[in-house]
Amino acid sequence: MIGLGEGENFLGSDVAAFVEHTRNALAIGQDEIVAITPEGVEVTDFSGAPVEVEPFEVTWDASAAEKGGWSSFMAKEVSEEPEAVANTLRGRIHEGQVEIPELDGMDEFLADIDRILVIACGTAAYAGMVGKYALETWTRVPVDVELAHEFRYRDPVLSARTLVVSISQSGETMDTLMAVKYARSRGAKTLSICNTQGATIPRESDAIVYTHAGPEVAVASTKAFVAQITALYLLALHVGRVRGAIDPVVAVEAVTELEAVPGKIARVLETEQSRIEQLAHWMADTRSVLFLGRNVGYPIALEGALKLKELAYIHAEGFAAGELKHGPIALIEPGQPVFVVVPSPRGSGEMHKKVVSNIEEIRARGARVIAIAEEGDVAVLPAADEVLRIPLAAPLFEPLLAVVPLHIFAMGLAEAKGLDVDQPRNLAKSVTVE
Known part of the structure; x- marks a missing residue:
């Protein structure tokens, strides 16, 4: 990336490298050469022919790439x-x-x-x-x-x-x-x-x-x-x-749900973050965590497991809850922590019942169950050891809320183990090789 200043120009791998000096930037393409001086920037191809590159403005300032007290x-x-x-x-x-x-x-x-x-x-x-x-x-x-x-x-x-x-x-x-x-x-x-x-x-x-x-x-x-x-x-x-x-009515309802998501995520952070961090510190010596989800909750289970692998360096796996009896239930032993993303009973009531049944099955085998369930879902209370609440949302929009506790937990567990949550070992932010 090229940063365009006044009497100065910048070369960096990302605009964050120079955004404190200028918000005007150029992106250089494949097989292009840039000649950069304080006075100007010239882009050519390998044969020396000029290449027209359209500048763009970076829409965030330098403070956005700083910790700011966090x-x-x-x-x-x-x-x-x-x-x-x-x-x-x-x-x-x-x-x-x-x-x-x-x-x-x-x-x-x-x-x-x-x-x-x-x-x-x-x-x-x-x-x-x-x-x-x-x-x-x-x-x-x-x-x-x-x-x-x-x-x-x-x-x-x-x-x-x-x-x-x-x-x-x-x-x-x-x-x-x-x-x-x-x-x-x-x-x-x-x-x-x-x-x-x-x-x-x-x-x-x-x-x-x-x-x-x-x-x-x-x-x-x-x-x-x-x-x-x-x-x-x-x-x-x-x-x-x-x-x-x-259907236009369905579209309007979906837009309304989408517009409500930021406020609902903020509520999860406000009401559950300290409790989740405390839970993570209690579980600092945990060596394996399983995650279950169904329908749109399944990819969230995979995401929760990936975050623990990346940050806490422990065994973690995500499964579709319906697969439990097809093999993964063999992993359940006394004390095994299992996060379960519980679908709303207001969506497919049948699916909700089946996930609650999964919780009962693994709890009967000694697992420690942490359920992520919507506010007011009382069916999970007898079956789960801990219940983390998310605000009410239409079923398709629950993943945007349910993933937040999993991000907080992975970060909290890594911090409890004294690990660097920003730069996990062996990983890079951008994988630029195959």
């Missing part, structure tokens, strides 16, 4: 989850319906797609799995979610009516970048969901939907994760409207 960047970024969702919604909702300005000119294509393929890695892939439920519900288009590093090695079926959605916080994830290039070479349209202006993946894509989470410094993604889910929900509502696949 114990860690991760603690700060968890506290910013409500703001990340609100900022991602901003400017994309008009009179109760979603209109994404970045997709102007694509509506004709979006109305004719016959398949959506989401590609990502790690936490971003779990965001994609959550988004799949909303995309299929509101667009009535089949959706697959694939790990980017597996995608191009299996000769995937793509066509001109396939929309490939890539998700990357940094926009530089090499596996995802190569998958995007492969998809374009096979004739598919590509859309990037990214948090970093001017990054490589957005530049290689046909369209971009930026999340506006602000700079995320901690390696383990938190606020970018909820912003990615929010962007996917906006995309689903936009495509559903363009295709005429979503």
Whole structure:
């Protein structure tokens, strides 16, 4: 990235390196050369021909990339989850319906797609799995979610009516970048969901939907994760409207739910954070934690497990709750901590009953159950050892709330073990090699 100042110019791997000096930036593309002096910047290709590069303005200031009194960047970024969702919604909702300005000119294509393929890695892939439920519900288009590093090695079926959605916080994830290039070479349209202006993946894509989470410094993604889910929900509502696949009344209800999410996440942080941190400190010597979820709660179980692996360096696994009797229940022994993401009884009452039954089964075998359940759900009380409450929300929107206690817990457990939550061992913020 190039920072454009007055009488000075800057070269850095990210705009955070120079944003305290200038907010005006250039993104340099593949196979381009930059000559930089205090007076100017010249970009050419390898043959020496000039390359026109459009400057852009960084929309956050230097203080956004500083701790600002917090114990860690991760603690700060968890506290910013409500703001990340609100900022991602901003400017994309008009009179109760979603209109994404970045997709102007694509509506004709979006109305004719016959398949959506989401590609990502790690936490971003779990965001994609959550988004799949909303995309299929509101667009009535089949959706697959694939790990980017597996995608191009299996000769995937793509066509001109396939929309490939890539998700990357940094926009530089090499596996995802190569998958995007492969998809374009096979004739598919590509859309990037990214948090970093001017990054490589957005530049290689046909369209971009930026999340506006602000700079995320901690390696383990938190606020970018909820912003990615929010962007996917906006995309689903936009495509559903363009295709005429979503009832306008349902769309308005969904928008209302989305707009309420930031306030509800803030309530979780306000009412549950200190209790979850205390619980994490009590469990500092824990060596294994299991996570169960069903439907949209399943990817959240996977995300909870990944955060513990990244931050606390302990064995952690996420399972679909319905899989319990198909193998994972063999792991249950006395004292085994199990987090269960409980679906709302107001959605599919049948699914709620089955998850409560799962809780009873593992509790009978000696597990210690920590349930994440909505306010007023009393059915979980006799079965769970601890109940962490989230505000009432429509079932599709519960993941944005249920993941917050898991982020807090992973951070708290790592801190209780004296570990660096911002820079876990062996990990980098952006994976730029395959």
